[in-house]
Amino acid sequence: MRGVAVAAAIALSATSAAAQSTADATTRVIVTASGAELRLFDTPYAAGVIDADELRAAGPMVNLSEAMARVPGVVANNRHNYAQDLQIHSRGFGARASFGVRGIRLYTDGIPATGPDGQGQVSHFDLAGAQRVEVLRGPFSALYGSSSGGVISLVSAAPTERRWLLGGDVGSDGLWQARAGVEAPFDGGFSLRASASHFEIDGFRPHSSAQRTLGNARLGWDGARDRVVLIVNALDQPALDPLGLTRTQFETDPDQTTPQALLYDTRKNTRQEQAGLAWRHRFDDAGALSESRVAAYVGQRSVTQWQAIPFTVQASPTHPGGVIDFDRDYGGVDARLVWRWALAGERSAQLVAGASVDGSIEHRHGYENFVGTTDADRVLGVTGALRRDERNRVTTRDVYAQAEADLARDWTATLGVRHGRVEFRSDDRYLVNGDDSGSRAFGYTNPAAALQWRVTPALNLYVSAGRGFESPTFNELFYRPDGLAGFNTGLNAQTSRQWEAGLKWRDASRGLAFDVAVFDIRTDDEIGVASSSGGRTTFRNVGRTLRQGAEFDLRWRIADGWRAQLAASWLDATYRDTLPSTPIVAGNRIAGTPDAWGYAELAWLPARGVELALEARGQSDVPVNDANTDFAEGFVLTALRARWQRDLGAGRLELLARLDNLAGRRVAGSVIVNEANQRYFEPAPGRTWLLAARWSAPF
Numbered sequence: 001m002r003g004v005a006v007a008a009a010i011a012l013s014a015t016s017a018a019a020q021s022t023a024d025a026t027t028r029v030i031v032t033a034s035g036a037e038l039r040l041f042d043t044p045y046a047a048g049v050i051d052a053d054e055l056r057a058a059g060p061m062v063n064l065s066e067a068m069a070r071v072p073g074v075v076a077n078n079r080h081n082y083a084q085d086l087q088i089h090s091r092g093f094g095a096r097a098s099f100g101v102r103g104i105r106l107y108t109d110g111i112p113a114t115g116p117d118g119q120g121q122v123s124h125f126d127l128a129g130a131q132r133v134e135v136l137r138g139p140f141s142a143l144y145g146s147s148s149g150g151v152i153s154l155v156s157a158a159p160t161e162r163r164w165l166l167g168g169d170v171g172s173d174g175l176w177q178a179r180a181g182v183e184a185p186f187d188g189g190f191s192l193r194a195s196a197s198h199f200e201i202d203g204f205r206p207h208s209s210a211q212r213t214l215g216n217a218r219l220g221w222d223g224a225r226d227r228v229v230l231i232v233n234a235l236d237q238p239a240l241d242p243l244g245l246t247r248t249q250f251e252t253d254p255d256q257t258t259p260q261a262l263l264y265d266t267r268k269n270t271r272q273e274q275a276g277l278a279w280r281h282r283f284d285d286a287g288a289l290s291e292s293r294v295a296a297y298v299g300q301r302s303v304t305q306w307q308a309i310p311f312t313v314q315a316s317p318t319h320p321g322g323v324i325d326f327d328r329d330y331g332g333v334d335a336r337l338v339w340r341w342a343l344a345g346e347r348s349a350q351l352v353a354g355a356s357v358d359g360s361i362e363h364r365h366g367y368e369n370f371v372g373t374t375d376a377d378r379v380l381g382v383t384g385a386l387r388r389d390e391r392n393r394v395t396t397r398d399v400y401a402q403a404e405a406d407l408a409r410d411w412t413a414t415l416g417v418r419h420g421r422v423e424f425r426s427d428d429r430y431l432v433n434g435d436d437s438g439s440r441a442f443g444y445t446n447p448a449a450a451l452q453w454r455v456t457p458a459l460n461l462y463v464s465a466g467r468g469f470e471s472p473t474f475n476e477l478f479y480r481p482d483g484l485a486g487f488n489t490g491l492n493a494q495t496s497r498q499w500e501a502g503l504k505w506r507d508a509s510r511g512l513a514f515d516v517a518v519f520d521i522r523t524d525d526e527i528g529v530a531s532s533s534g535g536r537t538t539f540r541n542v543g544r545t546l547r548q549g550a551e552f553d554l555r556w557r558i559a560d561g562w563r564a565q566l567a568a569s570w571l572d573a574t575y576r577d578t579l580p581s582t583p584i585v586a587g588n589r590i591a592g593t594p595d596a597w598g599y600a601e602l603a604w605l606p607a608r609g610v611e612l613a614l615e616a617r618g619q620s621d622v623p624v625n626d627a628n629t630d631f632a633e634g635f636v637l638t639a640l641r642a643r644w645q646r647d648l649g650a651g652r653l654e655l656l657a658r659l660d661n662l663a664g665r666r667v668a669g670s671v672i673v674n675e676a677n678q679r680y681f682e683p684a685p686g687r688t689w690l691l692a693a694r695w696s697a698p699f
Contacts, residue, residue: 028513030134041506044414044450044462045140046073046517046551050133057611057643059658060169060177060692061127062199062212064088064152069599069617072551072567073137073517074152077670079682080203082210083241083268083305085121087670090137091521092547092573093149093470095592096528096673103470105144107153109218109231111276111297115330116358116396116422117473118147121301124235124272126216128167128179129195131157137551138498138519140448140466143336143352143402145420148468148496148523158220158229159183159191165696167197172688174202174209184699189222203242204685206257207266210239227280234273241266243308244672244679247630254666254683260308264322264369265381267306274299290340293354298331306381311370314387317433318483321387322369332358347406359395362474364388366430389430392474396422402448414450414464419443422471426478426487438487440477444469444495460504468496472527476539481530492541496523511557521547526575528584528626529674537676542584542626543577561605568598575626583627592673594634596620611643624671624680632668632681637661651697658690 028040028049040049048071059066065086068076075095077087089095093103097119106113106120114120127133136151144151167179181195194217202209212235219230242257243266249256260266276297283289309322336354343349366388372378402416425439448466455461471493480488502517523545530540549571556564573590589595597619604612618636639660646653661684669684 027508030136041460041504041513042452044412044452044460044464044502046137046500046502046515046519048072048074048135048137048553050135052131055127055130055133056654056694057613057641057656060171060175060199060690062177064122064125064127064133066127067133068135070565070567071135072553072569072598073549074135075594075597075619077682078684079670080205080684081208081242081682082201082212082237082239083266085123088122088152089592090135090149091519091549092571092590092593093147093468095573095590100473102473103147103149105147105151107151108233109154109156109229109276110278110295110334111231111274112145112332112358114145114147115328116332116360116394117424118145118471119473119475121272122152123212123237123270124214124233124274125154126156126195126214126233127154128197129156129181129193129216129218130154137517138464138466138468138500138521140450140464140498140500143354143400143416143418145356145358145396145398145418148470148494148521156193156218158218158222159185159193161185162699163696164699165195165694167692167694169690169692171690173204173685174200175690176200191218191220191222193218203240204688205242205255205683207240207261208242208257210237212237225282225284227278229278231276231278232274235271237270239268239270241268241305244675245681245683246678247681249679250668250681250683254681258308258679260310263380264308265306266308269304270302272299272301288339288341289337290350291338292336293338294333294335296331296333299329301328301330302326304383306369306383309369311368311378311380314368314370319387319433320366321384323367323383324364325367325383326362326364328360328362330358330360332356343406345409347409349403349405351401351403353399353401355397355399357395357397359393362390362392364390364392386430387433389428390436391427391429393425394422394474396420410454412452412454414448414452416448417445419445424474424477424487426474434485436478436485436487438477438489440472440487440489440491442469442471442493444471444493458506462502462504464498464500464502466498468498468521468523470494470496470527472539475537476527479538481538481540488538491527491539492525494523494525494527494541496521498522511555511563513553513555515553516550518550519548523547526590530582542579542582543575545574545590546576547571547573547590549573558602563603563605564601565603566598566600568596568600570596583625583629585627588626588628589623591623591626591628592671594619594622596634609645611641613639613641613643615639615641622668622671625674630680632671635665635667637665637667638663649697651695654694656690656692656694658692660688660690661686663687 065076065078100119134153162184165181169177177199179197183193185191199212216233243261278295305324334356339351341349368384371384398420400418421443423441428436450464452462498521500519505514525541526545528542530538552568554566573593578586599617616638620634621631642657644655664686668681670682
């Protein structure tokens with residue numbers, strides 16, 4: 001139902017950590033917005049923070065979508081399909097992505113999880129080891145690369161005591177997970193945090209099982225003037241792919257799997273290894289020059305995916321095959337300097353300036369997903385003959401600066417700019433279907449500015465403006481819409497002009513934190529699907545779009561032992577131009593975007609270390625295609641949770657129980673935008689349960 005209001009939720013909760021959350025509501029900090037640690041209250045941008053306690057309470061800490069509903073402006077859908085990446089969009093940017101996260105910059109401890117072409121993954125995020133997850137909405141920080149939707153950054157903390165940790169989860173649909181870790185500070189300023197986990201699930205649909213093995217290590221050293229952190233992580237995730245469902249299939253039985261998934265044994269294997277080093281040096285005798293920061297990273301990602309493309313379709317000479325197989329090596333470095341000045345009248349100023357280089361080299365193959373030439377000897381769902389062989393390279397080079405200064409005691413201005421260039425090159429080594437080699441480059445200059453007025457110590461008002469830039473990804477440049485061989489050189493980057501005004505109010509005596517933001521975003525050359533046939537999906541610029549909306553975030557200690565949270569978002573995301581011979585019509589909603597969504601809870605603290613909770617989240621209907629001919633219906637889902645924490649001897653035991661989707665409603669948890677076979681709907685399960693335990697003890 002279009003325009004369905006987002007429901008509020010009620011939660012009853014109390015843990016020792018939750019008892020502190022009322023204070024945290026007024027003192028939460030964020031580093032993403034400015035490159036230095038600031039109170040969330042002091043940033044002239046729409047931003048949010050999910051702390052470690054909220055991550056642990058939200059689920060098994062496998063998917064970022066578990067807790068992201070707490071942040072307004074962002075939609076993070078659990079697709080319940082581990083063969084596809086998490087579906088995240090911010091203010092509608094990234095909604096069109098059928099795989100991967102685009103339009104949003106992703107970081108873990110300062111190390112990029114977004115590739116140079118703007119597409120990223122969060123599957124290797126170690127949520128169990130996170131201190132917090134920071135979310136910056138909109139392009140209002142010049143310290144980060146090209147994106148239109150903002151930044152999601154995971155931050156871990158240095159260990160403060162020697163402890164070992166064990167954890168386990170069991171739940172519906174064969175879910176189980178085991179986790180082990182250790183953290184310890186050592187003499188000489190060294191510290192170590194290491195963890196490993198293994199996750200398995202059968203899935204509520206046939207052919208939807210998955211496994212994930214994740215390892216993370218953080219080695220740190222703190223000296224008199226230096227901090228060095230080395231991050232290493234590895235991921236191995238094989239998963240079956242049940243595919244989406246058509247409208248008829250979804251309404252008949254949302255627990256079914258489309259027959260093509262079984263026929264072609266659709267699945268995806270992902271492996272990734274990454275290492276990053278961050279070095280921060282403080283200058284004590286260099287005048288205004290305060291510190292330097294350098295971050296460098298390298299990684300390798302390998303993906304093999306078997307798709308359900310009929311073998312008859314692959315008879316087309318231009319078809320790249322039904323198996324995607326690539327190995328990608330990537331890396332980069334970011335270096336910056338920070339200057340700080342003390343000004344007259346208790347004022348201050350800061351300047352951050354730096355440069356970054358990121359690149360990736362990918363060897364991509366395509367194969368037929370069958371062997372055999374006759375019905376009698378044909379075998380489906382295997383790796384067959386070669387149909388694609390490419391070497392792809394993308395590089396970005398950027399310089400940036402961002403300054404903040406107190407114009408007066410109660411007025412602060414922020415001004416930043418980032419100038420960069422992204423270059424694509426593809427060398428086609430499989431020339432049977434024509435030469436698809438080519439190159440394309442895009443340059444950009446993104447300014448950003450903000451003005452903040454501290455009306456009182458408890459009330460901030462701000463206005464911000466910025467320019468967003470989003471280059472096409474390699475997948476969008478691979479093929480020309482006219483069907484000829486070669487790069488899609490006619491595809492332009494999309495740019496946006498964004499305005500935002502906001503209010504932030506804090507009342508520490510009542511544990512009250514209240515943020516409101518309204519925005520207007522006008523985009524030129526929005527990128528959309530041009531055609532999907534013969535195994536090739538092509539893209540084109542579809543004209544202008546408009547995104548307007550409001551976001552509301554309230555955290556409140558109502559009384560002793562009671563706290564509440566409400567996060568609500570409204571978004572009007574529409575096309576402004578009509579394109580002849582396409583489904584794009586002025587006034588149509590951008591596919592994949594709800595116009596309202598939210599989350600809330602009311603928390604009761606009956607005793608120290610005890611939590612009982614009732615939650616709810618909801619969203620309005622979602623158009624599944626640009627023509628707006630079908631919609632995934634809106635919904636409101638409720639959940640119960642209970643937590644118990646107790647010190648047992650020298651150790652600490654934490655228990656969590658969750659019962660999600662109390663009413664057992666069957667809804668589409670996400671949609672596959674503009675899916676060529678009209679298998680738009682990815683169903684969410686009915687009522688599910690989870691039991692989790694976490695034990696930690698010093699050594």
